Amino acid sequence: MSNREPRSGHEATFERLKVLTQNLPAHLEIHRLLLNLGDPANDEMSKDRYTALIAGGSVDESLKLAIEKTSVAPKNFFDRIEKAKNIGLVRDGQAIELHKIRLIRNVFAHALAPIGFDxxxxxxxxxxxxDHPVSSWSGYFAPVFAPRHQYAIVCGEFCKQLLLPPQ
Structure with a gap:
């Protein structure tokens, strides 16, 4: 949680936004966000969304950087996965896993209703x-992790494999 002090007028802004939420359907994510602007990342669904977006985005960016070592990287995650597969940067099975990561990230990025890893x-x-083979201890213990943690671990492993030089 931030220890910054709100600027003058923020409390009034928060109150106006809370009134705005009364006109929004309660099932929309924006409703929850506007009601909790003081600390939006303090609930599990916010942590899930943050994890999905940051971890998935990191894999996307790692693919881009790895592809750019030899050629021009496509503009979107789907095409980056396909190009990485076509140039031998990832195997077919890894491409399937990368598409799962992309789809999970997209669900969190575009869902209007609150959604979580549960x-x-x-x-x-x-x-x-x-099923993705990881290079460190984390893969051995992966089945005992909660889905959010598993997603983050596998994303981290992909980033590591894509960005580190082969040994």
Whole structure:
């Protein structure tokens, strides 16, 4: 939590935004966000969304950087995965896992309703990431991790594999 003091007028702004939320459907994510502007990342769904966006975005950026070592990287995550597969940067099975990461990230990026890693479809997709061979101890213990942690670990492993020089 930030220890910054709100600037003058922020409290009034927060109150106006809370009134605005009364006109929004309660099931929308923006409703929850506007009601909790003082500390938006203090609930599990916010942590899940943050993890999905940051970890998935890091994989996307790592793919871009790895591809740019030899050629021009495509503009979007899907095409980067396909190009990485076509130039031999990742194997077919890894490309499937990368597409799962991309789809999970996209669900969190575009969902208007609150969503978390405990959602059955997200949780099931995350379980599939356990099949990805990782290079450190984390992969050995991966099945005992919560879906959010598993997603972050696998994303971190992909970033590491894509950015570090081969040994």
């Amino acid at each position: 959602d059955p479809s997200i949780s099931e997709a995350t379980k599939g990431l356990w």
